[in-house]
Amino acid sequence: MKKIAVIGAGPAGIEAASALALQNMEVLLFEKSSNTLTNILDKAFLFPDFSLANDMVDKLNKKLLHQNITLHVGTEIVDIKQEGHEWKIIDKKGMSYIVAAVLLSTGYTPFDAKRKEELGYGIYNGVLTSLDLEKMIKYNHIENSMGEKPKRIVFLQCVGSRDEKSGNNYCSKICCVTAVKQAIEVKKLLPDTEVYIFYMDLRMWGQSFEEMYRESQEKYDVCYVRGRISEAATTFDKKIQFKAEDTLVGLPLKMNTDLLVLMVGMEASCGTKQLAKKLSIEGDYGFAQSLNIHLQDNETTSKGLFIAGSCKRPMGINETIADARSAALAIMDYVDVNQSNKESLADNN
Amino acid sequence: MSIYFSPFVIPFLIGVIVLIIICCIKYIRWYNQFDRVQKTVILKNIISWRFLSAIWETIMEALLHRKVFKRSFLLGYMHSSIALGWFLLIIVGAIESEIAIQTDKPFWIGIFYRYFVHDSHAFKHAQFFAHFMDLLLLYVLSGVILAYIKSIYSRIVGMKKTTKHVIFDTFAKFALWLIFPLRLLSESFTAALYNNGGFLTQTLGNMINYTVADVLEIPAWTLYSFALGTFFISMPFSRYMHIFTEVIFIFLKKLGVGENEQISGYTMFELSACSRCGICIDNCPLHKDLQLPGVQSIYFLRDLRYKRPREEIAENCLMCNRCVAECPVGLDLMTIRRQMRYKKDLDTHANYNYIENLQPFNSIGRIIYFAGCMSHLTPGIIDAMTTIFEKVDQKYWFMDKDRTICCGRPLLQQGFSIQAAELRRKNTQLIKQSGATMLITSCPICYQSFKKEYNLPIQVMHHTEYIHMLIKSGKLKLRKDDLKVVYHDPCELGRGCGIYRQPREILKTVTHLLKTKNEKEKSLCCGYNLGNTVINLEQQTKIRNAAMSSLRAKNPDLIVTACPMCKKAFKRASDFTVKDVAEIVKENIISE
Structure with missing residues (x-):
């Protein structure tokens, strides 16, 4: 043999x-x-x-x-x-x-979000990676840094993918649909929580991905903003405040959120x-x-x-x-x- | 007609006259282009103690080339032997002829003394002077020989890359290289005929046949005179203009004159004071790591001097100050770059409408913390600083927490000086109105700006200085961990502001600090300096990798720096741990 x-x-x-x-x-x-x-x-x-x-x-x-x-x-x-x-x-x-x-x-190994320090992972408790959130979903235990149910969750796509600065020019491919999936799961568990997804492009390449994306908007009211988040900081009430640009409107914006979820890419x-x-x-x-x-x-x-x-x-x-x-x-x-x-x-x- | 005249003096004479006229015209024109402030500084300081120290500095640098010696002994010897040796040849020659001839004599007598005075016992110590002049000639010749060798094999004097010169320079250089061997030859011929030489020329003279010497004496002196004349005429148009200009420049600089934001007569002095020695090339990261040709300070100044400045070269500089630290003349290279980047036409006024709405916070009894835009991208630093403030019960106003105004320096570096001035005006107003007594910043770029470009009535500190002060006064108690760290000197903090000691002392308190190869003035730029917007990310990465591998040579546990920009640069595409001094301190605070 x-x-x-x-x-x-x-x-x-x-x-x-x-x-x-x-x-x-x-x-x-x-x-x-x-x-x-x-x-x-x-x-x-x-x-x-x-x-x-x-x-x-x-x-x-x-x-x-x-x-x-x-x-x-x-x-x-x-x-x-x-x-x-x-x-x-x-x-x-x-x-x-x-x-x-x-x-x-x-x-693969997930991208170490600490390398993008401006997003505050490892510094502010309210900043998570998609892996952390997945665990929270798995054990139905989604809460903010104060131990409360989050009123708002913001996802940021392309952390460590399609990012020249961190040295990864490629697309990690699975994060887009993962964010849509997680957004829907969050909405199923916490219907009153606002969910935003900040993206560059949404690449719904696989079978029934596009339908999930549509469903997330129509049925679950997930809000999509085209633009990247440049930096995150904390507020006096321990929320996360971040700066971003809505590139469809062409305006910079500032937003507070309970949780900021970084959709980390895949690295070798x-x-x-x-x-x-x-x-x-x-x-x-x-x-x-x-x-x-x-x-x-x-x-x-x-x-x-x-x-x-x-x-x-x-x-x-x-x-x-x-x-x-x-x-x-x-x-x-x-x-x-x-x-x-x-x-x-x-x-x- | 004086008896001390021979037709071969004429080339020399023409050379000297042309040189003096051109230099005078240039210097007078440049002085007229000085602005009011610069002129006032000169007039005020020329009758103060600064005058003496300026003279001293001029002698040390222009004649002895102290800074070049520090870099490489042979290179220093080469420069100083030609400069000091030639200077002494002229002075001692003048003294010699002054003692020997009591009657009226032309000024060139010192240069051609041995041809005109054949009596080797013309005065009491004539023999001594003959030997001494030979010694000086030997001294200069040794320097010239080193220069020959350097042009073939530059590594012998510690230089990897030497300058590519323009045609004037090459012309003048060959004339210069010929002057001293020709002088040796001419004096040897005369010595062969009249036995009036010193130990060197007489020895050579004794070896020369009398008839040969008789035939060749006049042609040799003529060639010597021609070499001098040619050198003098080409001098104002070549790099050798630095010989006189450097003296004036070093003197003016020490007197307290400096560059301003526009090109002035002082800039013209700087351009001509550059000797194009090429020391800046080897150390420029753009040469060392990227092999970019023609962008180094030496070429930038040269192109500017010959009135063919190229914009892309003015822009292509990291502003890391490395060449400034190495420049033997001490030229203000970064300011000249900035002058050439000046962009007055771009209208960005509308962008700054919002700043008028900003209000100061009443900070009486507080300090101001200005993190800086870059620190907002490295929140770990801000987090550490706020923790430290709380730990020592220091009340502070986080001035740029929310609606940030930039300190203005990044704009200034890119040539937007009008826009930068607008930001400085508003920031100054906010700081003054707040009533705070001290400003602490985490960003060396802001620090340099607040220190040098603002005129603030309150104390400005970088956070390393502040933490150092807290440790010294015992307010902050820290434990020592067993990490081995290396410290990376940020360009703006180290070479820019001279802060080397405080961060090192802090790190010695909390960790084990390892020495690295490129420390302090010699530290390598991280490549992400805001000074350069031309090179691309890949090129920045190359420069960063070079700096990083130098830092990691001794296998430290982590790299520590004191600049958010450097921290980001090192952290971005690698998994090596990089921390700010403040973060290390925060982790080691002893809570009571």
């Missing part, structure tokens, strides 16, 4: 591992943290269908129960080397594993950055680079090294899972071809 190493037990890693295991491959699945699916664990609902994130976590974790999969949690991979037709994987404790192919599914995770650099498959902004975005999106410049999911570029969960399956297919093809090559070599001898 061929051994395959999958690095990173997020949705991509788990889905690919499960697909490979079903095809009779032995999968070593490595995860740096002590738990799988850490990026989804604190999510409440998934867009666009508002399904429970916990259901998704359970279903994915169940796939790991296959006998061909060995899960190594708390195991950080520090080096990957190609040795002939095989790959050698070395973890932090110095253990090494020999495998036939490697799948990198090391994923630390593991992605390090391993991509080590393996010389580093693309833009520290993400891993595939061979060809159209036809060989899971292959890399090294034979036997594959990539899947948001270690390549920002991706939603459904895309990630589809990508993981495609990676599993590419790996099976690779292993088969390798096998038959070896056999034909042996025959010739």
Whole structure:
């Protein structure tokens, strides 16, 4: 049985591992943290269908129960080397594993909002990230810094994405619809709270996103303002006061809010950055680079090294899972071809 | 006709006359272009103690080149040997001829003394003078030889990049390089004929055949005279105009004259006082990190002097003051940039209608806290300062908390001096009416503005000075943590206002301060300085990365700075921890 190493037990890693295991491959699945699916664990609902994130976590974790999969949690991979037709994987404790192919599914990390200090994250209690709000929604515990129900919540899009100043010129893709989703969820929980969304463009690219956006305005009365927020400060009553520009009206404005939610973008995770650099498959902004975005999106410049999911570029969960399956297919093809090559070599001898 | 005349003196004579006439015309014209204030300063201070210190400074800089010595010994030696050596050759030569010849003599006798006076025992100490003059000539020649070497291999004197010169400069430079070897040659020929040389010229003379010397003596002296004449005539049009102008400039500067917002005669003196030594090039971040050609102060002044200023060069400067700190002449380079950025035509008046509605807050018994626009983008600093004020029970008026007026300096740096003056007027009015006794700002840009561009009747402090004062007086008790930090000197606070000590002492109190390679005057600009609006974000990032890697060389736990702009620059696209001095202090306050 061929051994395959999958690095990173997020949705991509788990889905690919499960697909490979079903095809009779032995999968070593490595995860740096002590738990799988850490990026989804604190999510409440998934867009666009508002399904429970916990259901998704359970279903994915169940796939790991296959006998061909060995899960190594708390195991950080520090080096990957190609040795002939095989790959050698070395973890932090110095253990090494020999495998036939490697799948990198090391994923993303959310942008650290503290880097945009002008927005006050980490300084004022009323400033949150979208991740913090998601947790509040999950536990139905939305309150402002004084422990009261917020009267107004303002979302700010594109924090750390499409932002030359923080060095990320790309669009993180999922924040637009996440804000719409969270706005609706807030409205469902707190119908009397005013919700504003400050945006540059709203990119409703996926199936039924546009409908959600329309519904948020018609049914939930979410108010959209085109413009970015330049700076946030606090008022004497511990509210957040921010300055922005309404670019449709062409006027600067100042507004008070109980909560300011920063829709943080996706960046290549630390593991992605390090391993991509080590393996010389580093693309833009520290993400891993595939061979060809159209036809060989899971292959890399090294034979036997594959990539899947948001270690390549920002991706939603459904895309990630589809990508993981495609990676599993590419790996099976690779292993088969390798096998038959070896056999034909042996025959010739 | 004097017996001390020979036709070969004529080129020298023409040179001297042309030089004197042109210099006089230029200097008189420039003096007339001084404004009233500048003239008053000169007339008032010329009869004060400042006169003496100005003379002293002039000798130290124009002759000895003290600042160049500090930078590199060889470079200093090269400049001072030519300047001081030549000066002494002229003076000692004049003294020598004064003692030797009691009768009427022309002024050039000192220059061609050995040709006209053959008696090596003309007076009591004539031998001594001959040797001494040779020593001086050797001194100058050593400098000239260094200059030859520098033109081939500049790193020997500690310079990576040397100046690209205009044609006048090259012409004058070759004339200058020829003068002293030719003088050596001519005196050696004469020594060969009359045995009147010193230790150097006589030794050389003894090696020369008598007939050869007899034939070549006059041509050699003629060439020497030609070299002098050529140099003198090209001097006013080349960079060598600095030889005289520098002396006058350093004297005037020390006397207390300064630039104002418009080009004046003083600016003309500054332009000609630049010796185009090129020391500013190596240190300019735009050269060091971006390799931008032609924008450094040296080229900017040169283009301006030859009346072909280019606007894009005036605009392309970070105003980080690094070249000002290095300039051996001490030129006010930033003000000249600003003069060339002057934009009077742009009407922005309507933008400032709102400021008239602002009202002062009655701040009797309080201080004013002016955070600055940039601090509003780094609320951590404001948060730390307000915490500190509360901790020491200091009542304050947060002057720019809400309806902010800018201090005006960013506008001024971009050449909008009229608009900046409007803001300063309103701010001054608000500050005066408030009745506060002290103003504290968190932004070095505002600090420099309040200190230098405003004329406030109250004390102005940067928050590092204020915190330092609180610690010294025991009002603020701090614990020491075990973080290793480096301090980044902001351009505006360090080179701009000379605040180096206070932030360092604060950091020594609360953390372990590591030394870095580029400290104090030599600190690197973070690249996000408001002075430059031409370079793009990518270029700014390059400059920032260079500064950052220099700061991180010793693996500190965090970088500390005292400027919101620098903090933002370092924080923006990296995950390294950057804090303001105030934030570190806030974290280490001992609560009682």
